[in-house]
Amino acid sequence: MTSDPHAMTISSFWAALPRPARWLLCSTVFQVLGRGLTLPFTVIYLHEVRGLTLDVAGSLMALAFAIALLLTPVAGNLTDRLGARIMVIIGSGAQSIGVAILAFAEDVPTVIAAMFFIGICNAGGWGAFNVLISSLVDGPVRVQYFGINFALVNLGIGLGGVVGGIFIDVSRPKTFTTIFLIDAVCMLIPIALMLGPLRHVHGRSETPEEEIGVKVSYLSILRRPGVPHLFAIGLIFAFIGYGQMEAGFPAFAREVSEVSTRVIGWAFAVNTVVIVAFQFFVLRKIHGRRRTRVVVLMAAIWAASWLILGATGAFSGTITAAAMVLVFHALFASGETLLQPTLPAITNDLAPAHLRGRYNALSSGSFQLGAVLAPLVAGFMLRHELNSAFIGLLVAGCAGLAVVAIGLERRISPEVNGVGPRAEPVRVPTSAPLQVEDPTV
Structure with a gap:
C-alpha cells in the first residue's frame, strides 16, 4: 500500500x-x-x-x-x-x-x-x-x-x-x-x-488503572478542554444543516422559491451524487490539514448555499429558481463532504478510549437537540413569512460555527486536529490478532 x-x-x-x-x-x-x-x-x-x-x-x-x-x-x-x-x-x-x-x-x-x-x-x-x-x-x-x-x-x-x-x-x-x-x-x-x-x-476499552473508581459524569466531561466547543459545533451543525433539510428547505423551496416537488426530489438526488462523486477526492485534499480549518471552510460554503436559496425568492416559480435550488443542494453537499470526515474524527481522537461512548453520546445529543429545534424555528418563521430573517439566521449560524471551530483549535492538540504524528498513514495487517477481540464476549 x-x-x-x-x-x-x-x-x-x-x-x-x-x-x-x-x-x-x-x-x-x-x-x-x-x-x-x-x-x-x-x-x-x-x-x-x-x-x-x-x-x-x-x-x-x-x-x-x-x-x-x-x-x-x-x-x-x-x-x-x-x-x-x-x-x-x-x-x-x-x-x-x-x-x-x-x-x-x-x-x-x-x-x-x-x-x-x-x-x-x-x-x-x-x-x-x-x-x-x-x-x-x-x-x-x-x-x-x-x-x-x-x-x-x-x-x-x-x-x-x-x-x-x-x-x-x-x-x-x-x-x-x-x-x-x-x-x-x-x-x-x-x-x-x-x-x-x-x-x-466488542468495541470496549479497559479503564486505565489510575482511572479505576473515578466517577465520570457528563457534566465533568463537558468541562474538559474542547468538549463544550464540540457540543456547540454539533448543535449548530444540526440546526443549520440536517435539521433544515427535513423542514426548512422543503418548506422554503415550495412556499418562497415556488418550485415543484419534482425539483425538490431532484435536488436531493444532486446532493447524493455530489457526495458520492467527490468524497474520496475531498479526503485526499484535506489530509494533513487542520480539521478545524476544514470546518471553517465548510461553514463558508454552507453560508453561500443558504444565500443562494434565499435569492430564489426574487425568481419565484421560474426555471431560474429551480436551477438555483439545484445549485443550493450541490453546494450544501460539498460542505457535507468536508464536515463528516472531521467532526467524528476529532470527537474520537479527543476522547479517552474508555470514555468514547460518552463522548459520542454528547455529540449525538447535540445533534438531536439541533434536529428538534430546527423544524420548530423554521415552521414558526416561514409561517409568519419571515423569509429573509430565516435565511439570515442560518447564515449567522454558519458564522457562529466558524467562530466556535477556531475556538476549538486553541483547545485541542495538533494530533487531535489532524496535523500531528497521528496523521501518518496506519496499516493494520489483516492477519494480525486484533486488540479489540475478546473471545468471552
Missing part, C-alpha cells in the same frame, strides 16, 4: 482495513438502503395514507428525536460499560421493530410506539457505530473510514429513495407497508454480522 495519502485509492484504503472493519463497512450499505426506501416518504405515509394532519405527522417524527435526546446519556454510559457491539445490536433491533410497527400503524398511539423504538436506535445505534469504527481503525484510516462510510450512507439512501419513489403509490397502502417491512429486514443484517463475523469485536 502506498504511504502517500494523496495517492490514496479505494483499493489501497480497502487494503489498509482489518477484516472486521471491512465487514462493518459492508453492513452500512444494506442498512441505509432500507432507510432510503422509507425516510423521504414517512411524512407522506402518515399524512396521505394514514390520514394524520401534517402538524401531527411532523410532531410524531420529531418525537423520535426527542426520545433519542432523553436516552442518549444512558446509551453513552452503556456503550462504555457493555461495549459498542452490543449497543449496535440493540439499536438495530429497536429500529427494525419500530419500522415494522410503523408498517401497520393506523392510529396515533401505534405511531408513538413505533417512534419510541426508532428513538432508541437514534440514541445509541449510530453513536455506538462510531465507537466501533474507532476501536478498529486509527490515524488517517479512521478519517478516511468516516468519510467513505458517509458517502456509502448517502449512496444507500439515494438509491433507496429512487427505488421507493418508483414503487410506492398513495392509492395502494400496501406499497408503503412493503417498503417499511423491507427496511425492518435490512436492519437485521448488521445484527447478523455482530452475531457472526464480528462476534469477537
Whole structure:
C-alpha cells in the first residue's frame, strides 16, 4: 500500500482495513438502503395514507428525536460499560421493530410506539457505530473510514429513495407497508454480522488503572478542554444543516422559491451524487490539514448555499429558481463532504478510549437537540413569512460555527486536529490478532 495519502485509492484504503472493519463497512450499505426506501416518504405515509394532519405527522417524527435526546446519556454510559457491539445490536433491533410497527400503524398511539423504538436506535445505534469504527481503525484510516462510510450512507439512501419513489403509490397502502417491512429486514443484517463475523469485536476499552473508581459524569466531561466547543459545533451543525433539510428547505423551496416537488426530489438526488462523486477526492485534499480549518471552510460554503436559496425568492416559480435550488443542494453537499470526515474524527481522537461512548453520546445529543429545534424555528418563521430573517439566521449560524471551530483549535492538540504524528498513514495487517477481540464476549 502506498504511504502517500494523496495517492490514496479505494483499493489501497480497502487494503489498509482489518477484516472486521471491512465487514462493518459492508453492513452500512444494506442498512441505509432500507432507510432510503422509507425516510423521504414517512411524512407522506402518515399524512396521505394514514390520514394524520401534517402538524401531527411532523410532531410524531420529531418525537423520535426527542426520545433519542432523553436516552442518549444512558446509551453513552452503556456503550462504555457493555461495549459498542452490543449497543449496535440493540439499536438495530429497536429500529427494525419500530419500522415494522410503523408498517401497520393506523392510529396515533401505534405511531408513538413505533417512534419510541426508532428513538432508541437514534440514541445509541449510530453513536455506538462510531465507537466501533474507532476501536478498529486509527490515524488517517479512521478519517478516511468516516468519510467513505458517509458517502456509502448517502449512496444507500439515494438509491433507496429512487427505488421507493418508483414503487410506492398513495392509492395502494400496501406499497408503503412493503417498503417499511423491507427496511425492518435490512436492519437485521448488521445484527447478523455482530452475531457472526464480528462476534469477537466488542468495541470496549479497559479503564486505565489510575482511572479505576473515578466517577465520570457528563457534566465533568463537558468541562474538559474542547468538549463544550464540540457540543456547540454539533448543535449548530444540526440546526443549520440536517435539521433544515427535513423542514426548512422543503418548506422554503415550495412556499418562497415556488418550485415543484419534482425539483425538490431532484435536488436531493444532486446532493447524493455530489457526495458520492467527490468524497474520496475531498479526503485526499484535506489530509494533513487542520480539521478545524476544514470546518471553517465548510461553514463558508454552507453560508453561500443558504444565500443562494434565499435569492430564489426574487425568481419565484421560474426555471431560474429551480436551477438555483439545484445549485443550493450541490453546494450544501460539498460542505457535507468536508464536515463528516472531521467532526467524528476529532470527537474520537479527543476522547479517552474508555470514555468514547460518552463522548459520542454528547455529540449525538447535540445533534438531536439541533434536529428538534430546527423544524420548530423554521415552521414558526416561514409561517409568519419571515423569509429573509430565516435565511439570515442560518447564515449567522454558519458564522457562529466558524467562530466556535477556531475556538476549538486553541483547545485541542495538533494530533487531535489532524496535523500531528497521528496523521501518518496506519496499516493494520489483516492477519494480525486484533486488540479489540475478546473471545468471552
